[in-house]
Amino acid sequence: MSAAARAARRGLRSGNFAVGGALTLVFVAMAAxxxxxxxxxxxxxxxxxKLQGPSAAHLLGTDAFGRDVFSMIMxxxxxxIGVALVAVAVGAGFGVPLGAxxxxxxxxxxxxxMRSTDLAFxxxxxxxxxxxxxxxxxxxxxxxxxxxxxxxxxxxxxxxGSAMSLWRRDYVxxxxxxxxGDLAITIDHILPNLMAVLIVQATIQFALAIVAExxxxxxxxxxxxxxxxxxxxxxxxxxxxxxxxxxxxxxxLAITLCVLGLNLLGDGLRDWLDxxxxxxx
Amino acid sequence: MIAWLxxxxxxxxxxxxxxxxxxxxxxEILPGDPAQLILGVNAREDTxxxxxxQLGLDRPILTRYATWIGRFFLGDFGVSYTxxxxxRELIVDRLAVSxxxxxxxxxxxxxxALPVGVFAAARRGRAADVMTMGAAQVGVSVxxxxxxxxxxxxxxxxxxxxxxxxxxxxxKGIWAGFRSLLLPALAxxxxxxxxxxxxxxxxxxxxxxxxxxxxxxxxxxxxxxxLWRHAAPNALIPVVTIIGxxxxxxxxxxxxxxxxxxxxxxxxxxxxAIAQRDLIVVEGLVTLLAFTVILVxxxxxxxxxxxxxxxxxxxxx
Numbered sequence: 001m002s003a004a005a006r007a008a009r010r011g012l013r014s015g016n017f018a019v020g021g022a023l024t025l026v027f028v029a030m031a032a033x034x035x036x037x038x039x040x041x042x043x044x045x046x047x048x049x050k051l052q053g054p055s056a057a058h059l060l061g062t063d064a065f066g067r068d069v070f071s072m073i074m075x076x077x078x079x080x081i082g083v084a085l086v087a088v089a090v091g092a093g094f095g096v097p098l099g100a101x102x103x104x105x106x107x108x109x110x111x112x113x114m115r116s117t118d119l120a121f122x123x124x125x126x127x128x129x130x131x132x133x134x135x136x137x138x139x140x141x142x143x144x145x146x147x148x149x150x151x152x153x154x155x156x157x158x159x160x161g162s163a164m165s166l167w168r169r170d171y172v173x174x175x176x177x178x179x180x181g182d183l184a185i186t187i188d189h190i191l192p193n194l195m196a197v198l199i200v201q202a203t204i205q206f207a208l209a210i211v212a213e214x215x216x217x218x219x220x221x222x223x224x225x226x227x228x229x230x231x232x233x234x235x236x237x238x239x240x241x242x243x244x245x246x247x248x249x250x251x252x253l254a255i256t257l258c259v260l261g262l263n264l265l266g267d268g269l270r271d272w273l274d275x276x277x278x279x280x281x
Numbered sequence: 282m283i284a285w286l287x288x289x290x291x292x293x294x295x296x297x298x299x300x301x302x303x304x305x306x307x308x309e310i311l312p313g314d315p316a317q318l319i320l321g322v323n324a325r326e327d328t329x330x331x332x333x334x335q336l337g338l339d340r341p342i343l344t345r346y347a348t349w350i351g352r353f354f355l356g357d358f359g360v361s362y363t364x365x366x367x368x369r370e371l372i373v374d375r376l377a378v379s380x381x382x383x384x385x386x387x388x389x390x391x392x393x394a395l396p397v398g399v400f401a402a403a404r405r406g407r408a409a410d411v412m413t414m415g416a417a418q419v420g421v422s423v424x425x426x427x428x429x430x431x432x433x434x435x436x437x438x439x440x441x442x443x444x445x446x447x448x449x450x451x452x453k454g455i456w457a458g459f460r461s462l463l464l465p466a467l468a469x470x471x472x473x474x475x476x477x478x479x480x481x482x483x484x485x486x487x488x489x490x491x492x493x494x495x496x497x498x499x500x501x502x503x504x505x506x507x508l509w510r511h512a513a514p515n516a517l518i519p520v521v522t523i524i525g526x527x528x529x530x531x532x533x534x535x536x537x538x539x540x541x542x543x544x545x546x547x548x549x550x551x552x553x554a555i556a557q558r559d560l561i562v563v564e565g566l567v568t569l570l571a572f573t574v575i576l577v578x579x580x581x582x583x584x585x586x587x588x589x590x591x592x593x594x595x596x597x598x
């Protein structure tokens with residue numbers, strides 16, 4: 001490959017990071033801002049202004065209740081990001097210690113953890129999330145738990161796999177000779193070396209959780225109205241698809257751009273944080 | 282080889298059994314009395330007791346599990362609490378929609394992704410590669426149910442080429458049924474194809490750098506012959522893994538997509554059964570889906586072994 005092509009690829013890579021980071025920042029900022037300010041009250045019904053197309057007064061138009069779509073998308077970002085954040089935290093919070101334990105102890109514990117993750121992977125994540133929320137009752141909290149549960153095996157496997165190879169390193173052997181226990185070695189030597197891989201994975205899982213949350217709220221199992229959510233907005237839009245097609249465009253665009261941002265950020269972080277797992281792209 | 286296969290089959294059965302235990306006990310400990318839901322809140326206590334006895338709900342949970350799983354493996358999933366028909370009939374009815382949908386989606390996804398991935402790898406670093414991979418990056422990020430909605434907006438509302446929702450049924454001819462499944466299948470397939478194309482591209486890039494490809498070129502094979510005859514087939518292992526994984530994702534994806542297009546498939550059945558606390562339907566269906574995923578993973582392992590004999594013996598690959 002020519003030097004120019006190589007430079008172009010590097011540019012594309014850092015481009016990933018910059019574009020992904022910027023997109024993610026925009027959505028996080030929108031979510032944060034929505035706590036204190038939105039152009040209109042996102043739940044305020046103004047029936048006289050219903051189903052207006054995009055205009056200067058309503059950037060993205062109004063929905064069937066006359067609510068401002070842009071304000072709803074801002075408040076929806078808060079919901080999506082909040083649910084996804086907790087879900088990934090649940091997954092990492094349980095998965096990382098489990099994986100680290102399996103790698104440190106090996107043997108029967110390792111086997112148990114690994115077979116349990118096999119079992120968890122037998123259930124399509126979204127299907128189980130749908131069933132859990134449908135039975136336990138719809139709502140943001142149950143959505144977080146349902147999506148979070150299926151992040152646990154992902155983090156457990158990744159942590160275990162990467163930690164296993166670290167346990168064979170000389171510096172771990174040295175620490176062991178110095179009399180340090182499994183827990184101390186895991187905290188001082190294993191986990192810090194896993195941070196890069198875990199951060200990249202967390203970004204990817206974050207993107208998947210955003211899609212999962214949108215899917216759940218599309219079928220009415222996510223956060224409950226009147227709290228706005230992107231998935232619910234798409235479901236409502238389907239009713240008015242003939243009169244107001246723009247209603248079906250903007251919330252979906254928000255999901256796509258937010259997920260795209262996170263995916264690009266994940267790719268960028270991967271290249272930046274961990275040259276060892278740099279993929280050929 | 283026989284021992285390897287036997288071991289894999291035992292794992293398959295044990296995992297399925299574990300999955301069934303999980304499904305059954307988790308669903309049974311949840312609140313909600315099926316008898317109460319069927320008869321309503323005003324039902325008399327003795328009527329409720331009679332119905333529980335009739336449904337077998339008065340027996341200890343372990344006995345019920347043993348009976349249920351024993352019959353499950355014989356293909357008898359019990360009788361629906363609310364419809365009064367065998368669960369198997371309900372599932373088979375809905376499979377007529379969901380199975381063709383999933384198969385169409387996975388076929389479309391593979392048919393799109395493999396050529397695109399190999400093409401991008403062959404044009405690595407050039408404009409065509411950057412553009413296809415840029416498109417794939419966006420494709421990966423689009424939620425399939427929104428894509429379905431966009432398809433409805435464009436092909437049904439604007440152009441009127443396809444029905445906006447509903448299923449025409451197979452009895453009106455293959456084409457009518459096919460037509461109502463094409464848009465949902467495409468909506469499911471495109472985001473999956475984007476993932477698969479990226480995997481295919483990087484797998485082919487990896488094999489393109491192998492010595493045997495250079496040898497093939499050295500012995501006079503053209504670039505494209507070396508690519509298609511040597512690099513592409515050797516790139517299949519990671520690609521087959523992802524196709525296997527995607528199957529599980531597709532099964533779950535059909536649930537949401539069936540809602541978008543109001544198709545009477547397994548997804549709708551699950552929603553109805555949960556709403557009516559028709560637990561025996563949910564248990565049978567979810568266990569069956571888990572079994573399907575486990576079975577597909579098993580088949581993927583078999584395909585590996587067929588592609589790469591080293592994996593059969595556990596020799597270092």
